[in-house]
Amino acid sequence: MHGWPVPEYPGPPMHPLDVVAEKSARIRALRQSGLLARTAREEFGHLTDHVRDVLDVPVAIVTLVDEERQVFAGHSGLPAPWADLGETPMTHSFCQYVVDQHAPLVVPDARLDPALKDNQAIGDIGVVAYLGVPLALPDGEIVGALAAIDNDARTWSDADMRRLRSIGRTVEKEMDVRISESRWRTLFESLQEGFIQGRVVRDDAGRIVDWRYEEVNAAWYELVGVPKGSAIGRTIREVFPGIEDEWVNEFANVVETGETVRFTRQVGVLDRWYDGVAQSIGADRFTVIFLEVTNRIAHERRQAALLQLGDTLRDARTVPDISRAAAQCVASGLVVDRVGFGSVDELSETIEVPPDWCASGIVSVAGHHDFRSFGSYIENLKRGETVEVTDVETDPRTAASPGAFEAIQTRSLLNLPIMEHGRLVLIVFAHARTPRVWSTDELQFLRQVGDRAHAAIARIRSEETQAVLNGELSHRLKNSFAMVQAVATQTLKTVTERGAVEALNQRLRALSHAHDVLMQQNWSAARLRDVVNAVLHVFEVGDRFVLMGRDTDIGPRATLSLSLLLHELATNALKYGALSVPEGHVEIEWNIQRQEGEDIFHLAWRELGGPAPSQPTGRGFGSRIIRMGLIGTGGVKLSYEPEGFQATMSASLSQMQQA
Numbered sequence: 001m002h003g004w005p006v007p008e009y010p011g012p013p014m015h016p017l018d019v020v021a022e023k024s025a026r027i028r029a030l031r032q033s034g035l036l037a038r039t040a041r042e043e044f045g046h047l048t049d050h051v052r053d054v055l056d057v058p059v060a061i062v063t064l065v066d067e068e069r070q071v072f073a074g075h076s077g078l079p080a081p082w083a084d085l086g087e088t089p090m091t092h093s094f095c096q097y098v099v100d101q102h103a104p105l106v107v108p109d110a111r112l113d114p115a116l117k118d119n120q121a122i123g124d125i126g127v128v129a130y131l132g133v134p135l136a137l138p139d140g141e142i143v144g145a146l147a148a149i150d151n152d153a154r155t156w157s158d159a160d161m162r163r164l165r166s167i168g169r170t171v172e173k174e175m176d177v178r179i180s181e182s183r184w185r186t187l188f189e190s191l192q193e194g195f196i197q198g199r200v201v202r203d204d205a206g207r208i209v210d211w212r213y214e215e216v217n218a219a220w221y222e223l224v225g226v227p228k229g230s231a232i233g234r235t236i237r238e239v240f241p242g243i244e245d246e247w248v249n250e251f252a253n254v255v256e257t258g259e260t261v262r263f264t265r266q267v268g269v270l271d272r273w274y275d276g277v278a279q280s281i282g283a284d285r286f287t288v289i290f291l292e293v294t295n296r297i298a299h300e301r302r303q304a305a306l307l308q309l310g311d312t313l314r315d316a317r318t319v320p321d322i323s324r325a326a327a328q329c330v331a332s333g334l335v336v337d338r339v340g341f342g343s344v345d346e347l348s349e350t351i352e353v354p355p356d357w358c359a360s361g362i363v364s365v366a367g368h369h370d371f372r373s374f375g376s377y378i379e380n381l382k383r384g385e386t387v388e389v390t391d392v393e394t395d396p397r398t399a400a401s402p403g404a405f406e407a408i409q410t411r412s413l414l415n416l417p418i419m420e421h422g423r424l425v426l427i428v429f430a431h432a433r434t435p436r437v438w439s440t441d442e443l444q445f446l447r448q449v450g451d452r453a454h455a456a457i458a459r460i461r462s463e464e465t466q467a468v469l470n471g472e473l474s475h476r477l478k479n480s481f482a483m484v485q486a487v488a489t490q491t492l493k494t495v496t497e498r499g500a501v502e503a504l505n506q507r508l509r510a511l512s513h514a515h516d517v518l519m520q521q522n523w524s525a526a527r528l529r530d531v532v533n534a535v536l537h538v539f540e541v542g543d544r545f546v547l548m549g550r551d552t553d554i555g556p557r558a559t560l561s562l563s564l565l566l567h568e569l570a571t572n573a574l575k576y577g578a579l580s581v582p583e584g585h586v587e588i589e590w591n592i593q594r595q596e597g598e599d600i601f602h603l604a605w606r607e608l609g610g611p612a613p614s615q616p617t618g619r620g621f622g623s624r625i626i627r628m629g630l631i632g633t634g635g636v637k638l639s640y641e642p643e644g645f646q647a648t649m650s651a652s653l654s655q656m657q658q659a
Helices: 016-033 041-055 095-101 158-190 218-224 246-257 294-315 319-333 378-382 402-407 440-491 498-520 528-537 556-575 621-628
Strands: 059-065 069-076 087-089 105-107 129-136 142-150 194-202 208-216 261-267 272-282 285-292 338-345 350-353 367-370 387-389 412-420 423-432 545-548 585-595 598-608 636-641 644-652
Touching: 016 142, 041 059, 041 069, 041 142, 041 158, 059 095, 095 105, 095 129, 095 142, 129 158, 142 158, 194 218, 194 246, 194 272, 208 246, 218 272, 218 285, 246 261, 246 272, 246 285, 272 294, 294 319, 294 440, 319 338, 319 412, 319 423, 319 440, 378 412, 378 423, 412 440, 423 440, 528 545, 528 556, 556 585, 556 621, 556 644, 621 636
Parallel strands: 545 585
Antiparallel strands: 059 069, 059 142, 069 087, 105 129, 129 142, 194 208, 194 285, 261 272, 272 285, 338 350, 338 423, 350 367, 387 412, 412 423, 585 598, 598 644, 636 644
């Protein structure tokens, strides 16, 4: 068998521009395959050895034809210096013709071939007889050749071609595997997530006591801050001395049970948090893919601290309470070495610090301190400015006082001023023992704490002012009610029916009590149970009123109506009903029910243990008040059963709660 390469699937001649385009596409495909980056004899050396044995030739090569060179992906018997160089220029290439023609090349004696006799491979490498077959990528692109080379002239047989083709197909399969591995390796190394393949370490009893890094990607080194190449072959306890046992135990459990585990956990020695998934891959091995989530955890911690601060501030009643809550919030939201607050005397520029929170080994700063002993930043605080110091030794405001800060183990600090009426009254502080650049998120968090603290102070001051105003208004209303009662008493002193006069006075007192309850809530609403207790308390019958129902808010209008209503019912019960005898009592029960898409408030008055009631023949003013119901619109049912008088009333809850 002999001759120049003949295409297996001949077609019309290609246009020169098409030839250039095809070559460019081939070179691009070759370079993207990753095969050029992994060229060495051992890649395909076992197959070139096989070619030498099967075809009885001194040299066999696997080549990849690049733009200006051919690269040996595998070779056997290649003489020096080419074996060490691993490539030749195109002046020494026979394989380029296999690639260009997409066909085998059969050369019995290159010295006699007009197209090859001047090829420098003849003299430099000893290529006389050549048999080569094309090698294609998985997508069909021809990028190289598998070749058998003899130093003497040789007639190649059809059997030689069949054998070389067969080995060539094996080479292509190996190329496919190498490409797949290369692509996965590229993906593996380009992952932003960290990746670990580990194998557990067992003691003599078979217990898992550690695990060893077998494989990690580039992102792993970035995410854990360990020098590249320092982990493979070492155990986690060697790489991170003092690491928490959970990092061994949880992955041990994955290997033992085969169950996939998702985790979010801190590596304390790194002060970093990680979120990931670990799964078993058999044979005491496991894989982990993870991300660092330190910033996310810190953000969540700060948000939780702010939520807790909001809850605490709602109940705070003094400025020190607010400062204490703010300091606790900062301690929860920032990872620092000391947090506290203190009361400031702006005139003397001193601070009194109650017991503070300190990390292990950090001294407390509780006590009396002079601001000027620590620098000049008191001026910033007096202007209401948050003080942020990265390093007390370099900040111009603190650099003159290194000894004072050294004594309290502080190199970095944050101070949050709490102002009242434009004056500095307290500060919340956070200290770190090492220089520290405070992040934007940390400073924003501190500002949010400050905003909430200032809002809480403004609220309690407003409440104090409102309480004074309410007290004054309540005092004046009481005086007005007293004057109305006095006028009524004087006006009606000649009236012979004294019961009517007393009823009027009692109704005025009921209204006065209702006003007292409303004043406690700034006239915006009142708690139902407070209203009921205020009205019934004046009857002085102890526990003979039994209240049942969930407390709720009612508006001013309902408060006044309900007060008069309960007063009339209680007066009647005391005169004629259950409260007129020692063994009688009254049940007052209320609830809210959903009816036809609306919440309806129901109230029941039940008299028990008293004399049998009788329906009154006349209807006086008191009866009209009762029949007007909860908000003056009726909705009342009265029952005069032998066991006792009963009244049930209902009204729209939304109307009950209107101002």
